Amino acid sequence: MEISNEIKTQVLVQALPYIQKYYNKVVVIKYGGNAMINEDLKNAVMSDLVLLSLVGIKVVLVHGGGPEITEMLKRVGKESKFVNGLRYTDEETAEIVQMVLAGKINKNLVSLLHQHQGKAMGLCGIDGAMFQVEKHKGDADLGFVGDVTAVDTAPIQVALQNGYIPVISTVGADDQGNIYNINADTAAAQIAASLHAENLILMTDIKGLLRDKDDENTLIPFVQVSEVPSLIRQGIISGGMIPKIECCVESVRRGVKKAVILDGRIAHSILIEIFSDEGIGTMFY
Amino acid sequence: MEISNEIKTQVLVQALPYIQKYYNKVVVIKYGGNAMINEDLKNAVMSDLVLLSLVGIKVVLVHGGGPEITEMLKRVGKESKFVNGLRYTDEETAEIVQMVLAGKINKNLVSLLHQHQGKAMGLCGIDGAMFQVEKHKGDADLGFVGDVTAVDTAPIQVALQNGYIPVISTVGADDQGNIYNINADTAAAQIAASLHAENLILMTDIKGLLRDKDDENTLIPFVQVSEVPSLIRQGIISGGMIPKIECCVESVRRGVKKAVILDGRIAHSILIEIFSDEGIGTMFY
C-alpha cells in the first residue's frame, strides 16, 4: 500500500514524544510464543527491535524456546517425565535445553537481527557469570530447573554500551558447572529489575488480561500492581496467567516503570506499545 | 484523523533504513522563506528538527530573516539604498540586521525548539569567531556585506556534542569588530562543507528546479553537479536560482554527500526528504 506523505509525516511526528520519553532507557522484551514461530511475525519483531535501538532505546531481548526444545528432545528420542504436570529436567534434558536455547535459537536471532541491519550479541546466563543460579525450590523436585538469585548486569551493559542488542538465553550454571533451565519470564523480570529498566514487555499469545477470558472485548488495559491480589481472588487472574503477572508485579515493585503483557500475535505490537499512549495488551504499573 | 496501527507501524518500519543511514551524520538546514513566516509551517519544521535530532541525526539550523529585517528597518525609519538592484548595507543597516537575526529570530527559534522539547543553543558567526569574514568582493560596493572565508566549527561541535541543536545567524565580524551581513545560503553551504555534512537542505518557496519554470510538473528531481553548467547555458537554471544552486554545487564539491533545494511550503518536507527515497524537491549530488 502506498502511504501518502501527509500520513507518513503525521505518524512520525506523533512518534516524537514517545521517542523522547524512551531515549536512553532500557526496555527488556521477553520474546516467545507465536511471535517466535511465524516467520512474518519474527521479522516484524526483529525490525521493531532494530528501530527501537536506532531511536536510542536500549533494547534487551530475552527469549525462551519451548517448542524447539520439545522437538529436539523428540529427535534424540528422549522420553519426557512429568512431576505434578511439570516437566522434570534431568541432566540430559538440561543439556538439550542449553544447546537449543544458547546454540540454536540465540544465534539464529542474532543472525536475523543482522539481516535487519541491527548489531547484536548472543549471551546466556553462563556468560560472564551473568546469572547466579540455584536449584528451583518448589513443592516437587524438578531436577535441573533453576532460579536466578542475582543478575550481574556487567555483560549486558558491555554489550549495550558498545552498541550491541544483547540477546539472552535463560540457561545458567552453578559454581559446580551444573546447567540449569530457567523460566524465561522470571529471568526477564529479574534482568529488567537489575537494569532499572523503564519497561518490561512479555510477549504472549493472548490479547492481555481479560475480565471474561472468553471475550476479547473485555481487555483490562491498565492494572495497578496493588490490585493484583484482588483480581486473583476474583479469579480474573488465574492459571498460567498467575506466574506471568507475578513477574510483572515483582519487576514493578523493584523499580521497573511499567510491565506489559503484550499480544505477540499482532505484527509490530512492540512498536504500537512503545509509540502510542493507549498501548495494546495489559499494562501493570 | 485517526491512523490505524497497521499504517503507523508500516510508516515507522519504512523509516528504519533512513534512520540507519543518517545515524550520527550531520545535516545542515538553511531555514527561510514561507516556512519561517507561516506559524503552522514553523511548528512543523521545529518538530521535524527535534525528531531528527532524537533519532541520532546531528542537525544544524542556519537561518536568514529578510522580511523581519525589512520590517525593522521600516520601524526605525531607515531609508533603503540600492546598488544595481541589490540592497546597500551601511553600518546602521548592519546593526539592525545583527539585532534582528542574532537577537530576535535566533533566540525565538531556540525558544520554539524548547517548546517542542528540543534542546538548542543560539549562536552567530561572531561567537567563538566562528566565521572568518571579509568584505564581499563584487562588481558593486555593497557596504557591510561579507563573505565567509573560513569556518571554525568548534562552537558548532561544542553545541552538538553536548546535545544542543546549534541555531546559527549569519552575521559575522572582522578583526576590527565591523559587523557584516552574510548571505545565509552561502554561509550554510560553507558550514555544511566544513562539517563534512551528509546533507545540505536549502528551504525555499519553490517546488525545486523546474525544466519549465511555469510548470510544476516539470520538476527535475536529481541533478549531478557536473550537469549544472549545461543547465545554466540552457537557461533552465537562471535568475535567483543560480546563486542557490552554486551553493549546492560548491558544498557537494567540498564533500557534502547531497544538497537539496526543498519546498518549504509543504509541512514536514524535511521529514519527507530525509525519510524517503524519492525525496521531494531537487537533489544535487
Add this chain to the structure above:
Amino acid sequence: MEISNEIKTQVLVQALPYIQKYYNKVVVIKYGGNAMINEDLKNAVMSDLVLLSLVGIKVVLVHGGGPEITEMLKRVGKESKFVNGLRYTDEETAEIVQMVLAGKINKNLVSLLHQHQGKAMGLCGIDGAMFQVEKHKGDADLGFVGDVTAVDTAPIQVALQNGYIPVISTVGADDQGNIYNINADTAAAQIAASLHAENLILMTDIKGLLRDKDDENTLIPFVQVSEVPSLIRQGIISGGMIPKIECCVESVRRGVKKAVILDGRIAHSILIEIFSDEGIGTMFY
C-alpha cells in the same frame, strides 16, 4: 609611560598569591554603567577579562544595557509607560530589549573580546533554557518583566569547559515562548550562586557603599551580610543601593565567597579587585 623592569617584576610577583587563590575558580561579573559606555573603560574591562581567563580564572560576564534599550525604543518611536515610577514592559518593549541585549550588545562584547585575543560565546537565558523564568511578582504589574526561578548552568559550563568566556544577556522565555526582561543584577547573583562562584562583582558608577553618600572618603570597604539589615535601618543603605546589595547578600547566603560593589568608572578596577588584598569598592562576605 615606561615602567622599569624592577617595578614590572614586583607587580607580577605580588600578583602571584592572588592567581593561586583564584585558580580554576568562577568569577561572575555583572557589567554595566559607565564601563559599558566609555570606549577606554570598555577596552580595559575586556582586556581584564582575557587576562583573568588566561591565568586560569573562569570568568562569566553578565551584562545589562539600559541606555541602548532606551535609545532603540526612541528610534522605533515607542512611548514609555511607567507604573509607580518603574518602566512597564509590554510585548513590543520586550522584543526591543531582546534584540538590543541578545543581538547587539551581547555579540558586540563577544567581538570585542576576540579583538583582545580572548575566546567568547554569547548566550542568553533562552539558550539551552538556561533561565527558568516567571512573571515578576510585585506590587504593580510590570508586564513582561521576569524573575529567574532556576538556572540550568549546563550551557555556561559547556562554554567554560571548552575555553570560551560566556557572555550572558539577561532575557529569558517561559514555556509558552513569552520573552521576559530580567534585571541583570539579580540574574548575575543567581548565576553566581548556581555556579558556586568564588566571587560576584557588580560594576556600578559609584565608589561603593558610603557612610555619608555625599562623601567618597567615607567608603565602607567590608560588610558582613549580617550587618546589612542594620545598615538599612540606619539609612546608610538606601534607594537604588537596596536591591543591588540584596543581590550581594543573597548570593553570599547561597555560597558565593564574596560579592563586591565595584567602581566601574576606574579603568581596570576588576584587576585591582582581584589582584590586591584591599580591593576597591565594598565587599560583602
Add this chain to the structure above:
Amino acid sequence: MEISNEIKTQVLVQALPYIQKYYNKVVVIKYGGNAMINEDLKNAVMSDLVLLSLVGIKVVLVHGGGPEITEMLKRVGKESKFVNGLRYTDEETAEIVQMVLAGKINKNLVSLLHQHQGKAMGLCGIDGAMFQVEKHKGDADLGFVGDVTAVDTAPIQVALQNGYIPVISTVGADDQGNIYNINADTAAAQIAASLHAENLILMTDIKGLLRDKDDENTLIPFVQVSEVPSLIRQGIISGGMIPKIECCVESVRRGVKKAVILDGRIAHSILIEIFSDEGIGTMFY
C-alpha cells in the same frame, strides 16, 4: 608433591622475562583434541588460561568440537555423507554443529573458566557479525562448510577490554542467515592475524612436526615459514599436517610473531610454551 621454597622462587623468577615479553599481548589458542576430552587436561588448560590472563596476556580461546558433533549426529540418527572422504554438511548437520559448538561446548568452557575463577564470554562468528563468511570453495561441494573472508574483531576487543576471555565457536552466518561450519584451525589463524596476535597456538594430539613421523625423538622445534614448501616437497609435512601448517604460515605472513603446533596431550603445555625459551612442539616464525 611438596615443592621447596627455593624451587618455587626459582621457577617464578625464571618466568619473569616471559611475563614481561607477553605483557598486554594477544595470544590466540586453538583448543581441540585430547585436551578437550580428558578431564584433567581440560582443567589444566583452563587454569593455564586464567593464569595467562592474570599476568596480563590477552587470551582468546577458539575451539572446535568434532567428537561431540559426531556423537550428537548419532543421537539424532543423522546419517553421514562423505565427499572425497570429507564430511558433507547439509543444513541439518550445520544446525547440529551450531548447537553443539555454540550452545554446548562454548558455554561449558565459559562455565569451566568461571570455576577456575576466570571471567569469560562465549561468542561465535555470528555474534556482532564477527565472521564474514562464504561457502567454501574447493574441488568438491561440501554443503554448508564456510570460509571466513574477514574478521570484525570488535566483539572480541569488547570482551578483552572488559576483562573477559573470549571463547569463540567457529560457526558463522552469511547475509541470508545460512549457517556455516568453519574449520577451527583456519578461523583461529584468521582471528590471530586480524588481532595482530603475538602468538597463535594450535593444540593437537601430536608432539609437533617430526622429521620421521614414527619417531618422536625427531621433533623439529623451529621452522622458518620460508622453509615450509621444501619440507612439503620432502614429504616431512604431509597429510593432515599440511592444512594445519598452512594456517601457521598464513598467520605468520600476516604479522603474527610466532605460530606453534603444540602437544595438547601434555598437561599445562601452554604454560611451558609461553614460559620457557625452548618451548615444546614446533614453532613457525
Add this chain to the structure above:
Amino acid sequence: MEISNEIKTQVLVQALPYIQKYYNKVVVIKYGGNAMINEDLKNAVMSDLVLLSLVGIKVVLVHGGGPEITEMLKRVGKESKFVNGLRYTDEETAEIVQMVLAGKINKNLVSLLHQHQGKAMGLCGIDGAMFQVEKHKGDADLGFVGDVTAVDTAPIQVALQNGYIPVISTVGADDQGNIYNINADTAAAQIAASLHAENLILMTDIKGLLRDKDDENTLIPFVQVSEVPSLIRQGIISGGMIPKIECCVESVRRGVKKAVILDGRIAHSILIEIFSDEGIGTMFY
C-alpha cells in the same frame, strides 16, 4: 639446576590463586637490613618487585639506609652525638641523611630495578610535599628527627598509574624547608595505611617474632593485633621489636589487611610470602 616442566607448571599453577588475590592491590615493602647489603639478596629483591609488578600488584618500595649513612658521616668526619642511646640528628647530619638516602640509595635502587627490566621512579617525602612532617616529639630532643603527620599519596599514585614502581626515601621537609630524617618503618606503615594497602611487609634480619628469641624454631607465624599488648607484657615482644610491631599494629588498625615481619636474609622471601599460604615470618592481621 634444571627444573622439570612438571615442577615448573605446578609452581605456576599454585601461584594462580595468589595472583588473583593480589591483583591490582597495593603492597608496601619496607626494604632494609641485610637484603640491602648483600648483592645477591639485593638482586633477588629487585627481581621479586618486578615480578610482582608484572602480575598486576602495585608495589611501593620504602627504603632506609642506616649503614650507608653511618659510613658517609665517617667520611666527612662528622662526630656522632647520642641522646639516651639514640642518635642526635643535627642539621649537618640531616643533610648527609638526605644526600645518602634520596641521592644515592634511592637512585641506585631505581637504576637496579631498570637493570631488572622494571620501570621505577625515585621520590622522597619532599616530592610533591608527600610527607607533612613535624619535629619528633619524645622524651629527648633528637634534633631533626621528624614524624609524618599526614601523607599526600598523589605523587605515589601518579607513579603507580603510569606504570612506575615508586621508590621512596623517608626524608621530609617542613614548611620552613627544614629537612627531617624519618624512621623508615613508621613512614612505610603510614604510607601503607594512606594507600589502603593490602599488605605491609617489613624486611628485617630476623626470622620473625620468636616465642623464645634464642630459638628460631619458636616462630609465631600469626598474631592478631589484639594479642600484641599481652605479648609485650609477657616480654615476648621486646626491645627493638616493639616499635616495629607497633608499626604493624597501627597499619592494620588503619585498614591494611595484613602486616608482616619478614626475614630479609632469605632470597626471594617476598615471593614466598606473597605466593604461599603459610608465608614466612610473622603476620599481623
Add this chain to the structure above:
Amino acid sequence: MEISNEIKTQVLVQALPYIQKYYNKVVVIKYGGNAMINEDLKNAVMSDLVLLSLVGIKVVLVHGGGPEITEMLKRVGKESKFVNGLRYTDEETAEIVQMVLAGKINKNLVSLLHQHQGKAMGLCGIDGAMFQVEKHKGDADLGFVGDVTAVDTAPIQVALQNGYIPVISTVGADDQGNIYNINADTAAAQIAASLHAENLILMTDIKGLLRDKDDENTLIPFVQVSEVPSLIRQGIISGGMIPKIECCVESVRRGVKKAVILDGRIAHSILIEIFSDEGIGTMFY
C-alpha cells in the same frame, strides 16, 4: 615600595600578550651560577617559576651544582684530578656528584618551590630511565662523564600533566648501573628539544653575548643560529661561551623556538625575559 594601582594594572595588562603566547607551552630553564647561590636570587627564581606555572606555562627546571659538588668533595677529602684542565670523574666522584645533585640540591629546590606555594617533583636522569647515557667521547678520558644519547620524556610529561614542576638533576645511569655526571647545559638542551619546548633559557653569570667581552654595553640581543659560525671565527664567541651557545644552536636546530643566554644575576630576569619583547640577555632563534 608602594606601587600605584595604575602602574599595577598597566604591568598586568602589558603581560597579557606574553601569557597568551606562552600558554600551555614548555619552557626549559637551566638553573645555575649566582642565581643558585644568592638566597634572594634563589627565592626570586622560585617565585618566577611558580608564577609562570600558574599562568599556564609548563616549566621544566634543570639544575647543575658545581660549587656544592666541589665543597662536598673537599669535605670527604677527595683529591681532584685534572685532564687537559678538565676534572676527571672517577667512580667515587660520580657518587658524590649523584648525592649532591639528586639528593641535596634537587630536593632542596623542590622544598623551596613548595615554600613558594608551587608543586614540584624532583627527578634525575635515572628515574624512569629518562636519560639514555653513554661515556663521553672526547679527546681525553674523563671517566664517568656521560653524554645523553636519547631522552625518554615520559617521566617529565607525567609530572607536568599532574601539575608538578619537574626539577631535574643531570645524572644518569647506563644499562650496567654505572653512574655518569652529565653537563647540565647540554642535558637541558636535549630535554628542550625532546619536549619540543618553546623556549630554552640558560641562566648564567654574564649579561649575554658581548661584542666586546669587556664592555657590557655591547650586548648582542639577537643572533640567528646561522650567524654563529661566523661569530666564532671572529672570536666574539669564544672560550666557555662556545659550548653554551652550541647548546642553544643545537636546540633551535631541533625545533625549540628560541634559546636564551640569560643574566641570572638580575632578580626576576626570567620574568622579564618571558614577559617583554626586548627580553634581556642574548636570544638565539
